[in-house]
Amino acid sequence: MKQLQTGSFYGQTNQITHLHGITITDTEYTLDKVDWHYHENAYFTFILAGNVIEGNKKEVYHCPAGSLLFHNWHDPHYNIKPQGFTRGFHIELQKHWFDALELKQDKLEGSFAVHAPDVKFLLYRIFKESKIGDELTAIAVESLLLQTLHKMQLSNEGLLRQVPAWVNRLKELLVDDPAHKHTLAELSEVLRLHPVHLSRDFSKYSHCTIGEYIRKLRVERSFALLADDELSLTAIAFACGFADQSHFLRCFKQFSGSNPSAYRKLLLRAC
Template structure:
């Protein structure tokens, strides 16, 4: 990120109230438990040190963004979602070309609902996970608000809040041989993989590989690979203007219909709808 092209604003730290942001609020909707806001920064800038009075999720829609909190700097690309508890002090930089964000803030009532469900996780950020797809669906709902949208948005936001709940169990350490399997899946997501072949390369029995993989990653190898392909697809749909059939072939799907079905199952909308979320003026594909 080129930080030399941003403007610096020097103010003392302050608490931003619910619905208050640096940047232009393009559209917003408030409910008893959540406030949804799409925010646009037309140019790069270093934001004043601040905190938010409400806990919130934020989805980076366009541009680049960096923030520092708890002594660590984090840099985000589009399709990243982060969660902050109320009162976390942070320093932010919006990349030189500006940026667009979608925020889901918890009201006092929403905070109480989350507290009743269990303790909240510490601050985190994720890519290619359930919380990202939920945020995309919520953003689409906000942009195309209809009479039924209130209930739809409430349910999506509650699902997002569930992603902020603390899970007390410790993740099991991943053995080195499983690291090699996972890396191979990441390196070749479009290839047709077989458990037996992966097991041979890892030096373990296929049954043992399948069992350990599911225990650690909480999904099968095929499900994990499917998510990798969908993550690649979202990047292609945001950047590349290519037919969906070509995207399907590139990522190892049987055909466009297969790709559309799997994409819809994971993301919650078709590839065409997802593409228009990032390119609203683009015409619909069949």
């Protein structure tokens, strides 16, 4: 089985950035299938455009644009690319980077999908920083990565606290169709919970209200759609469930610190 070294991914590499134990690779997937292989370093894969299927010894992930996977070092997997353009953004973390910061690597065993919107927003900011490429890029990326790992750890600790099944069920309902105009009464009926219990305890386990969580999901969905330059911002706003373009712009800036036009220009310019 082949081992890929730092900065090596199958496909066409558009850009490689080396930052003191962190390597960022912007890659276009060009092969229909990649056989079993593993990587020298732990890394994130963030799908910016298109689709890819990835399988390991435990699971198979169907990854449209906006999907985020974490892979530990030496964890074998394979890839299948459906027809069409697919682009991935990879962040490799070398072992000495973890060691220098005294980070516990046992918190990140195996490979898994990351679904938390807050983590994905940080990955989009890392992508933006990698394209700026000035003397502050290294410290900015490292700071964002540490925030990313911290949020992932909090999420894992939440799982260990035995979050009630209805919380994950509710998140699944919201993720499946964030554009739907949900009501508290409707969700309470589906989950068979009193509205007071539902709204109070969701905030306890998710650190935000249900409304805030839905806004995050809608902004997250918009990031994936911005890769399609044939879609207008108004069309994206409606597709994601926003009342109008101005509401979309406000929420996008709130969670990303930028505006969708600027991000789209950055994304398309970097192809």
